[in-house]
Amino acid sequence: QSLVRLYHERVVDHYNNPRNVGSFDKNDPTVGTGLVGAPACGDVMKLQIKIDEESGKIVDACFKTFGCGSAIASSSVATEWVKGKQKEEVLSIKNTEIAKHLSLPPVKLHCSMLAEDAIKAAVKDYEAKRAKMSGNAEAGT
Numbered sequence: 001q002s003l004v005r006l007y008h009e010r011v012v013d014h015y016n017n018p019r020n021v022g023s024f025d026k027n028d029p030t031v032g033t034g035l036v037g038a039p040a041c042g043d044v045m046k047l048q049i050k051i052d053e054e055s056g057k058i059v060d061a062c063f064k065t066f067g068c069g070s071a072i073a074s075s076s077v078a079t080e081w082v083k084g085k086q087k088e089e090v091l092s093i094k095n096t097e098i099a100k101h102l103s104l105p106p107v108k109l110h111c112s113m114l115a116e117d118a119i120k121a122a123v124k125d126y127e128a129k130r131a132k133m134s135g136n137a138e139a140g141t
């Protein structure tokens with residue numbers, strides 16, 4: 001119906017069949033957790049990545065989103081895109097790419113922004129955890 005008319009079918013697909021919904025243990029040292037909120041609408045997104053310490057590769061990802069269909073679809077796409085990539089590599093994923101992939105209308109851009117922010121926050125969380133563990137000697141930034 002109207003949902004189908006307003007949104008690209010990829011949004012509907014990712015909304016109806018979201019990929020990688022779930023949670024990892026946030027205390028697992030190989031897990032990075034990004035929890036972000038959109039001030040505009042109050043929606044919240046949690047995106048988690050699991051990293052192979054040796055290679056720095058993201059081996060798994062999952063999300064939970066309390067938000068609109070576009071936010072759910074954006075986080076679903078984000079988890080698909082980060083898997084198999086290096087943690088540095090995913091920092092360059094832009095919300096505009098996600099929005100374009102899903103053909104989000106301009107008013108829904110902030111929903112994809114949540115996904116970009118959540119990816120960055122997850123990597124940051126992982127690095128902070130590692131820095132703490134290695135006694136901040138080689139913490140970097």
Ligand code: FES
Binds near residue numbers: 010014077080101
């Ligand atoms: Fe799922 Fe492209 S349709 S990431």
Ligand code: FES
Binds near residue numbers: 038040067069111
């Ligand atoms: Fe706010 Fe979509 S309306 S995240």
